[in-house]
Amino acid sequence: MLLAYGDEGPGPVVVLLHGFPLNRRMWESQSTTLGSLYRIITPDLRGHGESATPLGPYPIDTMADDVIETLDALGITEPVVLGGLSMGGYVTLSLALRYPDRWRALMLVDTRAGADAPEAAHLREEMARKVEEAEDAEPVTSSMLGRLFSLATRNRRSEVIEEVYEQMQVITPRAVAAALRGMAARPDRTADLSRIALPTLVLVGSDDQITPPAEARRMAEALPAAQLVVIPDAGHMAPVENPAAVNHAMLEFLGSLP
Numbered sequence: 437m438l439l440a441y442g443d444e445g446p447g448p449v450v451v452l453l454h455g456f457p458l459n460r461r462m463w464e465s466q467s468t469t470l471g472s473l474y475r476i477i478t479p480d481l482r483g484h485g486e487s488a489t490p491l492g493p494y495p496i497d498t499m500a501d502d503v504i505e506t507l508d509a510l511g512i513t514e515p516v517v518l519g520g521l522s523m524g525g526y527v528t529l530s531l532a533l534r535y536p537d538r539w540r541a542l543m544l545v546d547t548r549a550g551a552d553a554p555e556a557a558h559l560r561e562e563m564a565r566k567v568e569e570a571e572d573a574e575p576v577t578s579s580m581l582g583r584l585f586s587l588a589t590r591n592r593r594s595e596v597i598e599e600v601y602e603q604m605q606v607i608t609p610r611a612v613a614a615a616l617r618g619m620a621a622r623p624d625r626t627a628d629l630s631r632i633a634l635p636t637l638v639l640v641g642s643d644d645q646i647t648p649p650a651e652a653r654r655m656a657e658a659l660p661a662a663q664l665v666v667i668p669d670a671g672h673m674a675p676v677e678n679p680a681a682v683n684h685a686m687l688e689f690l691g692s693l694p
């Protein structure tokens with residue numbers, strides 16, 4: 437399926453994939469800042485933002501295939517840099533393993549390689565049913581909101597929280613349920629990490645409660661060519677909570693690529 441996308445700036449292409457239940461607006465600061473040197477393409481994954489919302493579930497590999505179809509339609513077939521946050525990171529790992537020739541480097545932001553534990557998958561199914569029955573995404577968006585941010589953001593940056601909450605308002609209950617079921621069924625990619633030889637930047641907020649720094653460190657250690665940067669004063673939404681530090685880390689990494 438062809439996706440809606442943002443397309444900012446000149447130069448080498450960098451594709452950034454948003455998290456759940458967000459959309460490409462979460463990359464606004466990166467599109468502006470990195471967009472002075474790079475062409476930043478920010479797809480809305482199926483069911484999110486301005487992309488269409490087909491019937492679910494949305495397996496991670498299907499979301500990944502949409503990205504390939506969209507890049508093909510844009511005529512981008514040379515290897516590019518690919519990054520993703522959380523669910524966007526699951527899609528990034530699927531793309532890295534299934535289309536290895538399409539990428540120059542990876543950026544894995546506040547994400548993990550592991551699958552859901554059975555209880556977590558069960559909880560997702562319960563949430564999916566709840567939003568379907570209520571015909572309202574609110575039970576999921578409001579329960580996620582509390583866990584997305586660092587203490588620093590919660591204490592001092594209420595405007596960031598409001599912006600993210602507003603961004604979640606466009607998602608439909610159908611898309612929430614479909615993405616939850618897709619994430620619950622995703623495979624464990626931990627054992628595959630050793631096969632990903634691409635230069636990889638692993639970023640994580642110092643106060644990320646959903647995909648904590650210890651998990652990011654394990655992922656970076658299992659990847660043959662990864663470096664880990666911990667972003668201070670940030671939780672799971674590091675790119676919007678501390679955009680200056682994330683942009684700096686990304687620019688250094690991108691500048692170091694051959």
Ligand code: MLT
Pocket residue numbers: 454455456457521522523524619646672
């Ligand atoms: C996300 O930020 O994309 C979600 O937290 C991912 C997840 O629920 O596993």
